Amino acid sequence: MSKQEFSFPAEAEVIAYMETLSNWGRWGEDDRVGTLNHITDEVRVAAAAMIRTGKAVSLSRDIDPLEADPLHSGIAQVQRFMGLHEVADHLGGEQRRFDAVTEYVGISAHGSNTHIDGLAHYSWEGTNYNGFKESDTTSLFGAKSLSVHQADRGFLTRGVLLDIAALHDVRWLERGHPVTPDELEAAERRQGVTVRPGDAMLIHTGNVEAILTEGPDAPGPAARQAGLHAACLPFLHERGVAVLGNDGIQDVQPSGYGLDLMRPVHTVGLVALGLWLIDNMQLTELAATCRQEQRWEFFFAALPWRMKGVTSSASNPVAVF
Structure with a gap:
């Protein structure tokens, strides 16, 4: 599959996603958890039925104070x-x-460790998800309106791994590879799964393994990474993805756009969709387990801190088969 065959949206179209893909008001004017509303009681019950063997796989790495930035994030x-x-x-x-x-x-x-991005993490033109003001988050009081602690029921749902590296028969994608919605759909067909509302959709690019093996190709934010192109944002909205996880920072780097859209999956996802993100997951073992089990769906659990006023939480997501 050649990425040149795909027609990437222009910058103006991606900026328009802020309105055309917006979930503002969808779950009420005071909603503070966004796409987690897709994880209903019924979704959790169905997800629990995914457990057959009880095999559990961690989707995180150790946090080591003696090696605080193994992915060279610069943070x-x-x-x-x-x-x-x-x-x-x-x-x-x-x-x-x-x-x-x-x-x-x-x-x-917000560094190399596996972490959850809350909805106050990014803003657009001074506004966070659902119209809350960016100024509600201050160094003194923290995130007053949109805080990670509001996700107190956790992320307990069906998880689906889309193995894009395997789609191309490689250990990891080329640095700077933009994953397209065509590739997401091709991975679904290859694996016999379909992403549906309430899912935690995990994308295996091999990015973390590549950096840990070969190192970054540039310092900090200048490093190229495989990741989702902004063109995938309508797919995330239409499928009702509740949580997006990636063995990288979600966005392809460079994004292909100007500074305002340096990380459009973060910006549009967090601000317009209210989509919770889990960055820098370790998905290599999960991909191997999915191949061994010949199933790419599982029970998924990630529990953010109940800490008020924060925009992020370290986490150890777990997949159970």
Whole structure:
């Protein structure tokens, strides 16, 4: 399949997606969870029926304070401070046979680690999803209107892996490969699955494995990455995708557009659709398991922090077969 055969939308058409694909008001004027509304009780019950063998696969990597930015994102700070002999500090020197340790942990959430992007993460012309003002998020009070803690029921749903690397019979796609909706549909046909409302749609490009194996081809945001082209945004909206996960930053880099659309899947997805994203997943083991099991659908679980005022959450998503 040649990407040259696909007609990519012009920049003006992508900008128009902010209105034509908008979910603003769809679930009420005060809605703060966007596409998670697609994950109904019925969707969760159906997803639970996906479990047959109980085999579980983690879709995250370890967060290592000694190697805080393994993907060279340019955004990395992980701190771990240990408090030793914590119990002794409160017992006035009394004898005891046990001790305990506490610690402080700090994470720059939007970096190399696998993390959930909340709806206050991106804005467009001063506005977040559903018309909430960008100014509602401040350094002092955090994200007051759209916060990750509002996704308190978690992402418990049917997961579907679309293996685009396997579609092209490679371990990982070429750096800067723009995944098109034609490729998404071709992967569905090849695997015998169809993405449906409420799904967590995961895209295997092999990007994380490529960077961990070969390193980035440029520092920070300048690095090329395989990812979804903005042309996939109507597919995400029409299929009712609840959560989008990727072994990269979702967007192909470079995007093919100007600075305003440097990351259009992030911008249009978060602001217009209210679509929750999970960046930098580790999907290599999942892809191998899907091939072994000969099924590309599974029970999917990811639980964001119930922490008020934040735009992101570290997470360890898990697929259960």
